[in-house]
Amino acid sequence: MQQILILDFGSQYTQLIARRIRELHVFCEIHPYTHAPQLAARISAGDDSLRGVILSGSPCSVRDADSPNPDLSGILGKVPVLGICYGAQLLAQQGGGEVLPATIREYGRARLTSLEEASPLLTGLHLDTQVWMSHGDTIKTLPAEYNIIASTPEVAVAAYQLPGQDTYGIQFHPEVTHSTEGKQLLANFVVNICGCDQSWTPEHFVDSMVEALQNTVGPDDQVILGLSGGVDSSVAALLLHRAIGPRLHGIFVDNGLLRQDEFASVLKAYEGLGLNVTGVNAAPEFYAALAGLTDPEQKRKAIGRTFVEVFDREAQKVEGARWLAQGTIYPDVIESVSVHGGPAVTIKSHHNVGGLPEKMNLKIVEPLRMLFKDEVREVGATLGLPADILNRHPFPGPGLGIRILGDITPEKVDLLQRADGVFINLLKERGLYDKTWQAGAMLLPIQSVGVMGDERTYERVVALRAVTSVDGMTADWAHLPYDFLAEVSNKIINQVRGINRVVYDISSKPPATIEWE
Numbered sequence: 001m002q003q004i005l006i007l008d009f010g011s012q013y014t015q016l017i018a019r020r021i022r023e024l025h026v027f028c029e030i031h032p033y034t035h036a037p038q039l040a041a042r043i044s045a046g047d048d049s050l051r052g053v054i055l056s057g058s059p060c061s062v063r064d065a066d067s068p069n070p071d072l073s074g075i076l077g078k079v080p081v082l083g084i085c086y087g088a089q090l091l092a093q094q095g096g097g098e099v100l101p102a103t104i105r106e107y108g109r110a111r112l113t114s115l116e117e118a119s120p121l122l123t124g125l126h127l128d129t130q131v132w133m134s135h136g137d138t139i140k141t142l143p144a145e146y147n148i149i150a151s152t153p154e155v156a157v158a159a160y161q162l163p164g165q166d167t168y169g170i171q172f173h174p175e176v177t178h179s180t181e182g183k184q185l186l187a188n189f190v191v192n193i194c195g196c197d198q199s200w201t202p203e204h205f206v207d208s209m210v211e212a213l214q215n216t217v218g219p220d221d222q223v224i225l226g227l228s229g230g231v232d233s234s235v236a237a238l239l240l241h242r243a244i245g246p247r248l249h250g251i252f253v254d255n256g257l258l259r260q261d262e263f264a265s266v267l268k269a270y271e272g273l274g275l276n277v278t279g280v281n282a283a284p285e286f287y288a289a290l291a292g293l294t295d296p297e298q299k300r301k302a303i304g305r306t307f308v309e310v311f312d313r314e315a316q317k318v319e320g321a322r323w324l325a326q327g328t329i330y331p332d333v334i335e336s337v338s339v340h341g342g343p344a345v346t347i348k349s350h351h352n353v354g355g356l357p358e359k360m361n362l363k364i365v366e367p368l369r370m371l372f373k374d375e376v377r378e379v380g381a382t383l384g385l386p387a388d389i390l391n392r393h394p395f396p397g398p399g400l401g402i403r404i405l406g407d408i409t410p411e412k413v414d415l416l417q418r419a420d421g422v423f424i425n426l427l428k429e430r431g432l433y434d435k436t437w438q439a440g441a442m443l444l445p446i447q448s449v450g451v452m453g454d455e456r457t458y459e460r461v462v463a464l465r466a467v468t469s470v471d472g473m474t475a476d477w478a479h480l481p482y483d484f485l486a487e488v489s490n491k492i493i494n495q496v497r498g499i500n501r502v503v504y505d506i507s508s509k510p511p512a513t514i515e516w517e
Helices: 014-023 035-042 086-094 182-193 204-214 232-246 262-272 283-290 298-316 330-334 357-362 375-381 409-428 483-495
Strands: 005-007 026-031 050-055 081-084 099-112 130-141 145-153 159-161 169-170 222-227 248-254 277-281 321-325 363-365 436-450 456-469 498-504
Touching: 005 035, 014 026, 014 182, 026 204, 035 050, 035 182, 035 363, 050 232, 081 086, 086 099, 086 130, 086 159, 099 277, 145 204, 145 363, 159 283, 159 436, 204 248, 222 232, 248 262, 248 298, 262 277, 262 330, 277 298, 321 456, 409 436, 409 456, 409 483, 456 483, 483 498
Parallel strands: 005 026, 005 050, 050 081, 081 169, 222 248, 222 321, 248 277, 321 363, 456 498
Antiparallel strands: 099 130, 145 159, 159 169, 436 456
């Protein structure tokens, strides 16, 4: 399979580069910059699936003594290379050029006031096109043989090419939308220069993954998958079902903390898809484990521990189980590798059923581990996943357990389920559900005075939370219409006895988080 590889130097934009290339229907992977020797070895061995390499940006400066400085001699001139920001500065410095601190920090929009229209990298770009700069250093001088192919009024070396080879450096970021013709530049590199045929499509992924699963899972092996009703686990289930049929055993645990009527509706949806799914009503066990707990972390641990016990008990009933399937996606994979100078983020291994692989002594299969979230949805659509699951908002693993502040009781869960049901159903009825990334109600640990009819009330308060986001890493509060919020508040107070006040959370992430606990 043809692919483009990104050597990551820790840039916040690295994932975005990969996503833009995937949007061109070209497969792309991200590797730490320390993998440069492995890429060189692949090239030396004649691996023609590797069509090109991109060097990412970085929070580091190439002038620092301990900055990333891999040996690229086994790559340059062997396959096309595109250095972006730090990558461009690194190529220039390694070639003998000079990189200095910018006189004025170059951040924000800029215009290409000169460009070499004959350059294969810049084909189709227009003079004065807008690009996005984000760097503190600048390339002062290039090695004598390098050719400048684009400039801005402030940045003389906005883009350059090494003579006689398809190696390019650009000081701006084509992957961000502020670079208005950035996608054209990436297409020029990936399609025209690297010669990729744009065959990476959801249909291609489904066919190749089904074949890979059939070759990996033994002909008599049984596979266990924990289902949540969310898009990741559901798409993983459909892929495995297409590959191995009824030898996939889905387990959907009702922890008593799901949304209103969700357990029954999700089971019905899975049944309609022909999936082999066992529903387990374990709410009493979870409530017992949560009794008296108010600390959010203690609640999370109790929910996780109980889930492992229930899931393991049900899984033991499956004879011949050899594999545990999980809905791990690509951001989980690449964020688990810390890059020098980049965010040192470690994602829990097997995060969606933590502890189970070791406890059950099963091998792991993760059919979605190379897909971004938007690609998972595209694959789900190709597989015929119903829209109500395909477009379902993210929902936390601990469920309403972290949306009820304080201790958990069945009565509180019932109260919040009904209030949350009013909110979510009205979002759908008014066409606002698909315009928000995530929404839900929080039951607060306070009561407030109210008047209903001629009676004084002293009842509970719920906070509504709705956000817009791309990936959940940052989020803004959703600017829902006032008349809609008034309708939701009125309906909750009238229909959910025990709640007499509704408030709306207008905090963004950061500094707040999406969930309250």
